[in-house]
Amino acid sequence: MNEEQQQSFEDSEHFQQFFNKKTTTTAISYAGQLGILIGLLGVALIIGSLIAGIVFVGLTHTSFFDLEKAMANPAYANASKIAQLIGSVVIFFVPAFFYARIVNKNPFKQLGFNKHISIKQIFIVIAIAFAGLYLSGALARLNEIIPISKNLSTYFKQMEDKYSEQVLIMANMKTIGDYLFSLLVIALAPAIVEETLFRGGLQNILVKWTKNAWVGIIITSIIFSAIHFSYYGFLSRAMLGIVLGFIFYETKSLWLNILMHFINNGIAITGLFFVMKKEKVTKDSLNDDTYPLWIGAVALLVIIYLFQLLKKETAKQNIQA
DSSP, X not given: OOHHXXXXXXXXXXHHHHHHHHHHBOXXXXXXXXXXXXXXXXXHHHHHHHHHHHHHHHHHTOOGGGHHHHHTOGGGHHXXXXXXXXXXXXXXXXXXXXXXXXXXXXXXXHHTOSOOOOHHHHHHHHHHHHHHHHHHHHHHHHHHHSOOOHHXXXXXXXXHHHHHHHHHHHXXXXXXXXXXXXXXXXXXXXXXXXXXXXXXXXXXXXXXXXXXXXXXXXXHHHHXXXXXXXXXXXXXXXXXXXXXHHHHHHHOOHHHHHHHHHHHHHHHHHHHHHHHHHSOOOHXXXXXXXXXXXXXXXXXXXXHHHHHHHHHHHHHHHXXX
């Protein structure tokens, strides 16, 4: 190959690499990507809420004017679950998917769905999920003892009671079929759609934009916790978000996030199911799931150790890939 042919070959190769890059990802700034995601989320919130309402009304033959009252009726628990399932997919998953499709021709890769994971990574994440339950319980206890004004305490308690009432209605389980359906709607579906939006979408943007993993993960986790509108569960959910955030940051695999999120939700649903078979569950008993602070400190140390194992295993997988 002479010098002219060599230069022609190199130019062709560089052009092909450039072409492939341009046809795979776009040159939209991270601020622009965030704007796209927020815009899509706003539209999806309106459409998803409308679709969920239509589905519920269609299943229960009630009126739109009585929607809030009807959804608080335990007799319509399954209809509420179906409506929530459809609504959550539209509100959380759809905007994240279309955002990813705009910035990358392979949206699932952009969101982190295609990363190979090992059995060892799975077991480590399961261990982190169980340790996280004790840390969450300790943080819930810390949330309770933080001094706030009487007016704020009354307001937050009312919000908590309303949230607990919705959970009890949604998790009204009398049979194994009800339990499995609740696992699908209240545990698995939220794990998939929320992780897709928050970790695969929002965190991905913020970490790259700020060039700081801690900043991107913490901001995402605060927003993740805030959307649940539960003051007394804020710290525990924010910490769950941070743990999930670092799992995604280290492994780049959304599957592991979905696994941990599902375990976290699934344990709560499973415990509620067995308690419901023995006794009546009240709002107070539902919120009485706290641990002493020292248990949370031990759990945190265990999680840090498990993260070190996860980091080593992920590095090993990257070398073998």
